[in-house]
Amino acid sequence: MAREVEKKAVFDTDSAKEVVKELRASFVAGKTKSYEWRVAQLKALLKMTEENEPQIAAALRDDLSKPELESYIYEIAMLKSSCRLALKEMKRWIMPERAKTSLTTFPSSAEIVSEPLGVVLVISAWNYPFLLSLDPVVGAIAAGNAVVLKPSEIAPATASLLAKLVANYLDSSCIKVVEGAVSETSALLEQKWDKIFYTGNGRVARIVMAAAAKHLTPVVLELGGKSPVIVDSGINLQVATRRIIAGKWGCNNGQACISPDYIITTKDYAPKLVRLHAYVNICNLFPFNHFSQVLSILQLDSFKRELEQFYGKNPLESKDLSRIVNSNHFARLSKLLDEDKVSGKIVHGGERDKNNLKIAPTILLDVPLDSLIMNEEIFGPLLPIIMVDKVEDSFDVINSSGTKPLAAYLFTNKEKLKEKFVATVSAGGLVVNDTTVHLAEHTLPFGGVGDSGMGAYHGKFSFDAFSHKKAVLYRGFACDAFVRYPPYTRRKLRLLQALLGGSLLSIIRALLGWS
Numbered sequence: 022m023a024r025e026v027e028k029k030a031v032f033d034t035d036s037a038k039e040v041v042k043e044l045r046a047s048f049v050a051g052k053t054k055s056y057e058w059r060v061a062q063l064k065a066l067l068k069m070t071e072e073n074e075p076q077i078a079a080a081l082r083d084d085l086s087k088p089e090l091e092s093y094i095y096e097i098a099m100l101k102s103s104c105r106l107a108l109k110e111m112k113r114w115i116m117p118e119r120a121k122t123s124l125t126t127f128p129s130s131a132e133i134v135s136e137p138l139g140v141v142l143v144i145s146a147w148n149y150p151f152l153l154s155l156d157p158v159v160g161a162i163a164a165g166n167a168v169v170l171k172p173s174e175i176a177p178a179t180a181s182l183l184a185k186l187v188a189n190y191l192d193s194s195c196i197k198v199v200e201g202a203v204s205e206t207s208a209l210l211e212q213k214w215d216k217i218f219y220t221g222n223g224r225v226a227r228i229v230m231a232a233a234a235k236h237l238t239p240v241v242l243e244l245g246g247k248s249p250v251i252v253d254s255g256i257n258l259q260v261a262t263r264r265i266i267a268g269k270w271g272c273n274n275g276q277a278c279i280s281p282d283y284i285i286t287t288k289d290y291a292p293k294l295v296r297l298h299a300y301v302n303i304c305n306l307f308p309f310n311h312f313s314q315v316l317s318i319l320q321l322d323s324f325k326r327e328l329e330q331f332y333g334k335n336p337l338e339s340k341d342l343s344r345i346v347n348s349n350h351f352a353r354l355s356k357l358l359d360e361d362k363v364s365g366k367i368v369h370g371g372e373r374d375k376n377n378l379k380i381a382p383t384i385l386l387d388v389p390l391d392s393l394i395m396n397e398e399i400f401g402p403l404l405p406i407i408m409v410d411k412v413e414d415s416f417d418v419i420n421s422s423g424t425k426p427l428a429a430y431l432f433t434n435k436e437k438l439k440e441k442f443v444a445t446v447s448a449g450g451l452v453v454n455d456t457t458v459h460l461a462e463h464t465l466p467f468g469g470v471g472d473s474g475m476g477a478y479h480g481k482f483s484f485d486a487f488s489h490k491k492a493v494l495y496r497g498f499a500c501d502a503f504v505r506y507p508p509y510t511r512r513k514l515r516l517l518q519a520l521l522g523g524s525l526l527s528i529i530r531a532l533l534g535w536s
């Protein structure tokens with residue numbers, strides 16, 4: 022069961038002010054800027070994670086019944102990998118980047134210097150409460166900032182573990198965790214930050230952005246949306262099905278920002294994807310076990326078959342599926358399922374256990390576009406399938422929604438369709454023939470566009486998200502161009518015109534004063 026949010030000591034505007042004051046003093050003193058401090062903190066973060074893996078997994082189990090394997094891959098291992106990458110690459114990231122110069126400033130040289138922004142605020146969400154809290158912190162530390170982390174109160178076990186561990190392992194004069202909910206976050210948001218990095222829903226993102234605007238604070242907003250999966254015919258359906266399942270139910274039971282939200286396929290292909298109940302009913306007509314088995318082996322490539330293999334005949338009892346985070350979200354998802362125009366569309370699953378906050382993997386076929394489920398981010402184990410006449414029509418379905426998803430997926434073997442997908446669909450990230458795995462590539466920026474967010478992180482993009490790119494131009498005292506100084510004459514103008522856009526001959530003519 023979801024734990025109630027624990028009562029903490031009051032954290033108000035004055036407390037927030039104090040925290041920022043202390044961190045700003047450390048930043049101004051230059052503590053966070055040294056390479057050695059950054060290395061020491063990243064090593065401490067890595068050590069903290071390595072030494073507390075069982076406690077982290079236990080907190081995630083407490084908050085979400087998150088399976089240990091998912092906690093390990095998507096939270097613990099990913100955080101460790103981020104720390105290791107930053108430790109390996111940081112020296113290179115910090116190095117000023119040489120920039121070319123032009124005739125305008127000749128002779129000169131230039132570089133782009135990455136400098137820390139100052140004191141930054143990270144506000145994270147509950148679904149991957151360990152990774153989403155600390156992954157941005159890795160970038161903030163690598164870039165030399167002081168940082169306050171505000172984890173989500175909806176995952177209280179992880180939030181309090183984070184508060185305890187960070188205080189024990191990291192430099193608390195520069196890195197702090199503030200636990201709390203709306204009032205504590207509001208107190209923090211009143212302060213002047215040098216960057217706010219927020220992960221969560223779009224409604225709160227607007228509150229964050231409005232608070233940031235008061236101080237002209239830049240923001241990174243890591244939001245969500247309805248991430249579609251287009252399924253074309255003529256593919257390896259078993260592999261496609263497994264990869265969709267892994268991205269949907271294998272990611273926190275669908276409570277992941279880049280989980281497939283809905284599928285679009287053709288009317289012809291949809292029955293193959295799910296093997297409609299007519300087929301299953303035939304199985305049920307024959308009570309002899311061996312006959313049913315033969316028939317079910319024939320269902321090799323369907324969702325039904327794969328889901329049953331992964332989660333058993335009673336998925337509500339499966340230890341490999343997270344529960345719904347709390348009763349509010351359970352009620353929200355139930356409302357989506359119970360809507361009249363949708364309830365008859367369930368072709369697989371639909372079972373619920375209110376007491377244990379469990380919902381089985383559920384597939385709905387031919388869901389109307391004006392239903393509730395198609396008009397909000399599902400963020401749970403329900404997967405509607407939309408049917409179109411031609412697979413190319415899928416792009417119109419996605420684009421006509423008016424919002425840009427955080428991720429979009431396409432399963433196909435056709436090169437032309439892949440090209441059209443990349444050219445037509447605007448989303449935070451795209452994956453062809455898999456789901457969610459782009460998240461693991463640190464060479465790719467991870468972030469949204471439009472309603473799914475702004476800014477990006479992961480790998481060097483995390484370092485960049487928390488750095489100011491300072492332009493530095495170096496000049497000597499030679500070649501002091503007289504043309505830039507008054508009195509402005511026609512000859513100077515002609516020379517400038519020649520220098521900035523003319524040929525070598527026109528430059529010589531202007532220099533010699535020939536008209």
Ligand code: NAD
Pocket residue numbers: 144145146147148149153171172173174175201202203206207220221222223225228242243244245246277278279398400427469474
């Ligand atoms: P949440 O409820 O944990 O809220 C996120 C944070 O906002 C929390 O720290 C919370 O304390 C704070 N908050 C809530 N209400 C607030 C208020 N009124 N004022 C100030 N702060 C407030 O998480 P959520 O929003 O339910 O998270 C789910 C959403 O986040 C989904 O839309 C999902 O797609 C998105 N998400 C995006 C990413 C990503 O990386 N892009 C990752 C995870 C989740």
